Amino acid sequence: MPDLFVSENNKNPKGENLEKKETPLSERKILETVSHALPSDSPDRKVHLLTAYCENPKGLIFTNLDDGEKILLFLRRHLITNFPWIIKAALASLVPLLFLIFLSFFGVILPDNYTFILILFYYLALLGYIFVQFISWFFNITLVTNQRVVDIDFSQLVFESVAATKHPQIEDVSYHQVGVLASVFDYGDVTVQTAGAASSFLFAQVPHPEKAVHLINNLIAKESNV
């Protein structure tokens, strides 16, 4: 039966009917899942150099992202976990001074050019140590997308791995907060048990583990209802 009345809003200037392009049902469900998994007050945030926890991160490009995949959560180790190596580096920066005092105490004096090069080399090596520690923290990333959980591991320059698991393969998500510092600064280990080849993922010392577990659980629950 022909339509007797067509709303003016659905007509374009030429008077033709505009057909609304319907979003496919599965896509709609995924979008709903995403919107329910994240708290309503979580705006898009820009990831900067020291970000350790970010919901709806902006300005982040993960090259293996599939079509329609959106990063919902970005995690790194809590910033406070860098404290031990910062202390070590700070103490190590005093070593040349102590070494020179030690040498002069025993009456050993190095020529100026040797002292200059040795001190420069020492501080450059220390800078290298600081940089390697920093990038080991910086590139240890966990991403939770609307389709999967991605774990990027990088450690001490020699170990690099990228592992991912789809939400339906996740069997259990839990977190552990052990120690005073972990309680005070609200960080802990999140364990994701999977049915895939990689039996479990460990996101060590991530900030707000409870929120992260809640979000992943919500995503799994909503996806299993789809």
Place this chain on the structure above:
Amino acid sequence: MFDLINFFQGILNTFFLVKIFIILAIIIYIVFLLVVVKQVNSLNAVIREVSSTVLRSFAIFMLILAMLLLLTALVIL
């Protein structure tokens, strides 16, 4: 004969050994920094964010500093 002995003694004096040790250490450090630059580049290919460029620039900057240090050591030691 004495000249030859003096020559070898001169070569093998403490500071000469220290110089060789320092130059070797700097060369090893440059190789290490080359690995760092390579790793930073490969990880930037996987995941990129605004500050990744800063890290890459810093790695290259350290490599340049190490090369300058090697040159300086060769000249003044």
